[in-house]
Amino acid sequence: MATTIRGTALRGFRCRSCHVLSPADERYVCGECYGPIEPEYDLASLDTETLRLAIERGPRSLWRYAPLLPVAEPKSHYAVGWTPLLEAPRLGEAIGISRLFVKDDSRNPSLSFKDRPVALALARAQELELDTLACASTGNLAGAVAAAAARNGLRAFVFVPATTDEGKIAGAAAYGATVVRVRGTYDQVNRLCARLADEERWGFVNFTLRPYYAEGSKTLLFESAEQLGWRLPDHVIVPVGSGALLTRTATAVAQLRATRLVDDTRCSIHAAQPAGCAPVSDAVIDGYRDVRPVRDPVTVARSLAIGTPADGDGSVAVIRASGGSAASVSDADVLEGCALLASTEGVLAEPAGGVVVATARALARRGAFGDDETVVLYITGNAYKGTLDSPPLGPAIAADVDEFRSSYAEALA
Ligand SMILES: *Cc1c(COP(=O)(O)O)cnc(C)c1O
Secondary structure: OOOOOOOOOEEEEEEOOOOOEEOOOOOOEOOOOOOEEEEEEOHHHOOHHHHHHHHHOOOOOHHHHHHHOOOOOOOOOOOOOOOOEEEOHHHHHHHOOOEEEEEEHHHOOOOEOOHHHHHHHHHHHHHOOOOEEEEEOOOHHHHHHHHHHHHOOOEEEEEEEOOOOHHHHHHHHHOOOEEEEEEOOHHHHHHHHHHHHHHOOOEEOOOOOHHHHHHHHHHHHHHHHHHOOOOOOOEEEEEOOOOHHHHHHHHHHHHHHHOOOOOOOOOEEEEEEEHHHOHHHHHHHOOOOOOOOOOOOOOOOHHHOOOOOOOHHHHHHHHHHHOOOEEEEOHHHHHHHHHHHHHHHOOOEOHHHHHHHHHHHHHHHOOOOOOOOEEEEEEOEEHHHHOOOOOOOOOOEEOOHHHHHHHOHHHHO
């Protein structure tokens, strides 16, 4: 048996529709049926104790889980992940949860958890020798992509709804990205980017690099379990935008069990969404039905305003299978949740964090958590992102490829 573990245990990419296994090439959908593909690992080859030691002796970043990630650590990037899991007794007392923890992921380099998926996407972009990173974003992804590109000497194009928080736009622009504000919803921005991803050989983190990007989200659960002494939390409360973080939380649970790094059986995954855009929570609450798109999201939690979540139905299935539940919470409760988290635990979160706190409180009132059960809240974004003045920006455009090309000809040249 091997006494050290080097590199990834990646076996290939499995299609979720037709189940064909393909090698890691440039395709980002299944070559047979165009279905979504996901990494598959040779977990049986990993000796549990050797793996655990390799992780514990690894870097203080998400790359400590390298055997369970599809790509190797990029050379010049900064450390992402290994954020603190804080005991939160005062918040717990305020919202009626006896064993409460806060996973404070607002402390990443660009102040949101999006630095995790971007670290994986960047590593893959460098393997493919791409010179440009791009994304469709509700705000935080734009900052994470812009920062990673700056850090590694790449060009960045980030596309956001024109209504995105000014501080987040200013941050992405300050990192030197071309920030393209699109007059429309996130879903319209997304469609524009899907077309550009076909036309440009850019590293589009949430399209052409998505199978890698999504894997970064697993590491939040890996870390939470390791920080609990290799125990799964009994409950995790996950803010949902596209559903990548929620579905990969379930993947991470399955991989920790398959490698026997943990032997707990229970880990219920709960969805947190704002009432103004709650397609996943509403589907769960209505008896685990199919997700229905929300056409015009209106909420203070703009980072979660995705009306047509790519992993929406997947999220509902995962929540059901794990014995989880969901809540959708009002903007007033979201802001109260932020204030409560800040004043009881000293963690200043953006509204997505307030959505999670308010959801935890609503679920506690329903009796979802036992007294001896651990509950982990994912706090995914920092409130300090809102304070920069913006450098000069290009024009806001319609969600139209030709208008983008004519308005941004100089940046494209
Ligand atoms: C993007 C984001 C999420 C949700 O992530 P998805 O993987 O898109 O569901 C949660 N919180 C914050 C702060 C985010 O920026």
